[in-house]
Amino acid sequence: MNKPGPALARRCAAGLFSLAMMLAAPCPVAAEFALAVSPARFELELKPGERSRQVIEITNASPTSATFGIKTADWRLGADNAATFFDELQPGSCRPWIAIERRELIMAGGRPYRFRFEIDVPADAPAGECRFAIMLEGQEQLTRMASGPPMPFSARLGIVVYAAVGGAAPELSVAGAGIQAVNGQPTPVLQIRNSGTAHGRVGGFLTGTDASGTALEFSPANTPILPGETRGIALGATRPGDPDSAAAIRFPVTVRGKLEWGKGKTHNIEQLFAP
Known part of the structure; x- marks a missing residue:
């Protein structure tokens, strides 16, 4: 397993994590990054050895076509309820269990797309919770702040997945x-x-x-x-x-x-x- 690496994205005050969809990018966000996703998060119950296929409906709400990169990420929730995303595998990550259908998506304006991903739980997986995020990332753009030169940025949105394995439950x-x-x-x-x-x-x-x-x-x-x-x-x-x-x-x-x-x-x- 890889050692922990730097955060995939800078922390952005996400308020309460009940969003389960977070923009992990500098604020402000450009109007061109306009996505609607459903469901907002996944909460699954799986058994060791089970394979689960899930679908996210993604809609490009912009009137023009756009290209998005898609990847998985680990995440951590800070004491201030702000999320930090990690591109590199973190200790205990279950992301090796995850397969996504593609890593780039070109979407026409206003058209929905049913994006598929799969969780393949090993037969010897212990009871516990698999947590990860599926990140949708817009292309890097330039935005002009109130003063100063244009700044490059890319906006990201994360759909959080929780999968309780082997009867794992909160107490x-x-x-x-x-x-x-x-x-x-x-x-x-x-x-x-x-x-x-x-x-x-x-x-x-x-x-x-x-x-x-x-x-x-x-x-x-x-x-x-x-x-x-x-x-x-x-x-x-x-x-x-x-x-x-x-x-x-x-x-x-x-x-x-x-x-x-x-x-x-x-x-x-x-x-x-x-x-």
Whole structure:
């Protein structure tokens, strides 16, 4: 196996990793790089010795034809929830199991293409999670910044694939709680530990009343917690009946309800968040 190499792309603040599609390129991104992909990510369950064929529908939303390079990459999620992609194989990488149908794709404007890839799990593969990304890369272009000469850049988009092998599953628990700044606003954050063998995400319906007497509803961020990690999960606040508008919180606030993850796994919570 190759030794770890430099990151395939510079880190770009991806916010919460719930996107599962990330631009691993300098911002801004040129208008010519206009792709729509479906599904946004893959979450599969496979057995040792199983071969799985999957399809990504890719649409070039630009009115003109474009050429894209396609490759696989390993990735790592930082403490700030930003992803770093790696071209070279990382320790424990499952990318030798992966085959993609082609490494270059010429797409007419507005036309979809069904791109195929395959995961061939070895018969002796241990229980665990295979994680990788399929990267779509536009051709290098020049873009002019507000000042200075034009700069070359290429935009990349990654579709993340998770494949739980041999019954691998998350095992999540609350390891702590506190208030942290998220997008410049003080926000309740739960520290979630994953002692399982596959990534997990928390969901659930949580409620609370803050110091001003305002009733609030809280939604956990959809950030993945990888095996062996403890990761901060922000609880976004909204007012009942208005789930699309963030609400300011006057602390202290007690959050109650039930966290959910995996297949029917739950955890009751009653947590005070105070400055």
